[in-house]
Amino acid sequence: NAGVTQTPKFQVLKTGQSMTLQCAQDMNHEYMSWYRQDPGMGLRLIHYSVGAGITDQGEVPNGYNVSRSTTEDFPLRLLSAAPSQTSVYFCASHSGGPTGELFFGEGSRLTVL
């Protein structure tokens, strides 16, 4: 019963490096999203997808790229890492139904030096 799986759990990058956070869900959810969590700011939406081939920007999309080629996978790409992107990242999915809660991955802690 995997649910939402995101990798890696920890990553240290140097400024300017690029990387991809992987996210996969096995619940056949249409909706997937990426959030970042910073102290005192709650969870802020980076990008989201309402189905394969469809993505849209959230509240804080700059510096991040996403794609949704399959229902299961929703990777988040950091194009050129900056110290301001040091954060904890959560991938999440939900079914979109009237009572559908958001299912979260375990989180990925990213440090940009």
Next chain:
Amino acid sequence: AQKITQTQPGMFVQEKEAVTLDCTYDTSDPSYGLFWYKQPSSGEMIFLIYQGSYDQQNATEGRYSLNFQKARKSANLVISASQLGDSAMYFCAMRETNTGNQFYFGTGTSLTVIP
């Protein structure tokens, strides 16, 4: 404007006492859902309770209940008989139907249960 407002950055409660965590929301969508999540120090997000905008009764899940006051746009979480394991961050969230079912989160309340 903030969609979800949690005005209590930190709260303390004595073990076995009840505690209320405040949450107000802002939406013009008649169809929405309200959620509470718990985040212990280990970091995972745990779903606690859900309230739909059309639900007539307050939601309850074990020791958790949601005090839903629609006219005041508030959705406070009540934890009864607090336990040491309840010490965590608590996030209120809202899902709106008319914005593509996006979820909006508050800034969270850190709850500490004192033995």
